[in-house]
Amino acid sequence: MRILFLILVFLHALIHLLGFIKGFGLKEVKELSLPISKPMGFLWLMAAGVLLLYAISYLSQWKYSWLIGLLAVVLSQVLIVIFWKDAKFATLPNLLILLVSLMAWGQYQFSRMVEKETAALLQTSQAPSTEVIQEKDLEELPEPVKNWLRQSGMLGKPRIHIAKVIQEAEMQLKPDQNWMSAQAIQYSTLDSPGFIWSVEVKMNGFLSFRGRDKYEEGKGQMLIKLNSLIPIVNEQGEKLDEGTLQRFLGEMVWFPSFALSPYLRWETLSDSSAKATLSYGEIEGSGIFEFNSKGEVTKFSALRYQGNKPDAQRKEWIMDIEDYETFEGIQVPSKVHSTWKDPNQSWTWLKLQVKEIRYNQNALN
Structure with missing residues (x-):
């Protein structure tokens, strides 16, 4: 075209x-x-x-x-x-x-908005320290979480303060729709939990949409514009705040040192699973991490609001981890499928491939 x-x-x-x-x-x-x-x-x-x-x-x-x-x-x-x-x-x-x-022009304006919001978010992060993760830092964690941090290569590495995740994906907006290709970039801050996720989705040769999900100061927001011009989604509210917090919690798999965050509480469920509760701002959310015999996270699940409408209900939201790669010496999930599940339906709506992750100063370059 x-x-x-x-x-x-x-x-x-x-x-x-x-x-x-x-x-x-x-x-x-x-x-x-x-x-x-x-x-x-x-x-x-x-x-x-x-x-x-x-x-x-x-x-x-x-x-x-x-x-x-x-x-x-x-x-x-x-x-x-x-x-x-x-x-x-x-x-x-x-x-x-x-x-x-x-x-x-719409793309230019949308990109400028994302750049400004990202710059504001990154300013909330502390300057990266030289402090490295040591075995003694893991003492209070459940055993499967300790094993995860060990096998990930996090020991001996500096704490992660900022992460930049570059992604390619296939998405469905509704269960019966065709899959659409997408490219996304996410900046996450860990000292003050937050992220900016910007995505461009190609619907066909004429139509696309730009999306931006934001989590900052305990508040979530979702914005989607058709061809970067026409707003079709602009959501915020308590249900989205909680759901976005749970998303941040699940995405901890990309920055393992967040397992040591003072905002987290851990509870051992079994030799291969642990429950994490993230409290930030006025919102609290929980989810369950499951691990294999090698210590790798294989699944994250949470009861999360699907949407932000008044009648939105909590449904099981699952991140299934299909593969791993090593970025900057840290082994993290590289292929993830996200699924909404209820008694009547199981809908895998996102197939995500991580192309690159940069940490701390490298994330800013």
Whole structure:
């Protein structure tokens, strides 16, 4: 689709050159019946140049390409109105360029919002210390949690204060829908529990949506915009606060040193499972971690609100861990499936692949 759009813009720019050619008398242009003066011919040339500049900026995915696109549309459309009899059909390409430019503007605005929110979140984190995790730090933990921290490679490593997780995923918004591909980046802070998760999901060649989940100061928020422009979800509230806290709790598998957080209480359930309760702000949430014989986390489950509506009910939310990789010397889950489960249905809605994790100072680079 990008190639077809670029071809359209290029041809649209070439057509504008006809006004320049006629205005300067370089060649007879039978398609244009109205007289064109040299100043007007120069404006047609300028419009063609701006359109070509827009095509180049769009191809290079420059973040300000939308601005050039809007300028090109305004200049072109003014000329089309002046020479409406000859040029009216060129309005159609301008409408398409306008639409694409508005979507690019929406992406720019959405990205700026995420960047500002991420910067504000990261400021709440303490400067990374040189203190490393030692065996004595594990004394108060349940035995399976101790084994997890040992096998993960966390011993001898500095505590994690900030993490950046780069993800690819397949998602379903409803159980019967087709799977959609997604790319996401998440920044998490552990001193003051919080995260910013931004995702872009391709629905088809024309439609996509940008999403941002946020957990900060004990409050959760979910924002989704169609093509980065049209809000379709903008949720916050107590149920979302609790659900987002439980999500943060489950995602501790990507930063194992959080198991030592003063905000956590642990309870041994068996030789291979432990219950964690996270208390932060005015909200408390719990979940159960299950471990295999090697000490790896294999599953996290919690009774979590599915949604934020007044009638939303707690359902079993499960993170099944399918595979592991090592990032910066720490072994963490790299492939995770998330499932909502109730007596009537089991719906796996997310298949997540972790591509990279960076910790502490590396997360900021």
